[in-house]
Amino acid sequence: MGRRERKKAATRQALADAALRLFTERGYDEVGVREIADAADVSATTLFKHFPDGKEALVFDQDVDREAALVAAVRERPTGQSVPQALHRMLLGEHSRRVHADPRFDDFLRLIDTTPALREYARRMWLRHEYALAAAIADDAGLPADDPGCRALAHFALEAPVLVRGSRDPDTALDRVFDLLGNGWTGTRAD
Template sequence: MTTPDSTEPPAPPGRRERKKAATRRAIADAALTLFLERGYDDVGIREIADRADVSTTTLFKHFPVKEALVFDEDADQEARLLAAVRERPEGWSVPAALCDHALRHRVPAAGGDPRFTAFAELVARTPALRDHLQNMWLRHASALASVIAEECGLPADDPACAALAHFALEAPRAARGQADPRVAVVRAFDLLEQGWGAQARRPEES
């Protein structure tokens, strides 16, 4: 039996997979539209299912909890997060790469994409969504710590890598409520940069 050539592109998804993905996207789009129109707490599951033209049973097959309707790209988020470290420009430190990622994907900019700004405001004013979002990001801490260790030639269980991963993921929450959240995020990462630099310069223990 021959082994498939690893250089060949993956086979395109079949009809069933495409239909499933389209249904999931339709549900998520319907939910976000309703949430932005009326607020997260004032929209029911039945309304979302009706807007997406699916049954509530189908909805829950794709999204087991209501909060997940707002955050339907968890795996993609982690992939982008890890790529920010692995594919950072030459000369960039890990904290600098993670700061850039946070500013591009977690903190809206003045005059930026209005839909992203509206989404961020929806999350900010809804406690259930704020908690779900933070828990979602912190689920990536272990994978991020491993990539940081790999990129820096440190042991996989190095506590400094775990600490950097955790605090980098927490930084946007620490900036919440500040007059300029983006400036606050940059200041938080400046602190992480200084600490990480000191860690890198620390002589090895005998």
């Protein structure tokens, strides 16, 4: 790795670190991009060269490849396991794995939960994989790739993680969401 790329990566990391620190200290809406750029000793233009998707992207630095994991969860699920069950397990595992990996991950989640713009951005990051996931589901079920039912299942499954954030018990809430997707609405009229 050349000297140039190393400096580039260092600048990018300095920007992301400064942003996360300032955001958690004073709140997302109270910190401007010029201030973040100053803290990393670069100009605002440079910040946007490193993060073309804008201010929100500063928080979601690590862009791991979730798409492959999602498609694999559908394709390589064990016999007898339904598609919703496979996605459910995959999303649960992903979440707990991340919580245990980085101690700062809690602050990270709290920041996202309390900032509408970041929740929206997180949702859109998940939904970027909607098309690929829908295609994998359709292929598995022997339906055309743009089948609306498959698209709906992919869409709802990808939205589930964002939807259950803020619940008192997110894991149980996720159970309920995937129970709905797997078995349908089973509620009957009270009394």
